[in-house]
Amino acid sequence: MPIYEYICKHCNHQFEMIRSTRDLDSDIECPQCSVKGVEKLMSICKAKVEMSFSDFNNMGAGTSGSSCSGCTASSCTGCSSK
Numbered sequence: 001m002p003i004y005e006y007i008c009k010h011c012n013h014q015f016e017m018i019r020s021t022r023d024l025d026s027d028i029e030c031p032q033c034s035v036k037g038v039e040k041l042m043s044i045c046k047a048k049v050e051m052s053f054s055d056f057n058n059m060g061a062g063t064s065g066s067s068c069s070g071c072t073a074s075s076c077t078g079c080s081s082k
């Protein structure tokens with residue numbers, strides 16, 4: 001199950017919680033002040049995965065082209081994606 005990061009809008013306490021997707025929309029209590037009013041943050045793990053995935057795509061596009069490694073043409077599809 002994915003881990004989500006939350007920050008309490010009441011006391012600014014930041015915490016992680018494992019949640020199933022069907023519980024995503026339910027209210028979450030801050031473990032520190034027990035106030036329902038937390039804000040979901042973008043998971044660091046998820047951001048890393050997305051970033052490396054797009055890097056992988058860029059690498060694939062670069063290596064599939066014949067001469068894109070040294071090409072600086074703006075019209076080149078392999079170079080313009082960088």
Ligand SMILES: [Zn+2]
Pocket residue numbers: 008009010011012013030031032033034035
């Ligand atoms: Zn709190």
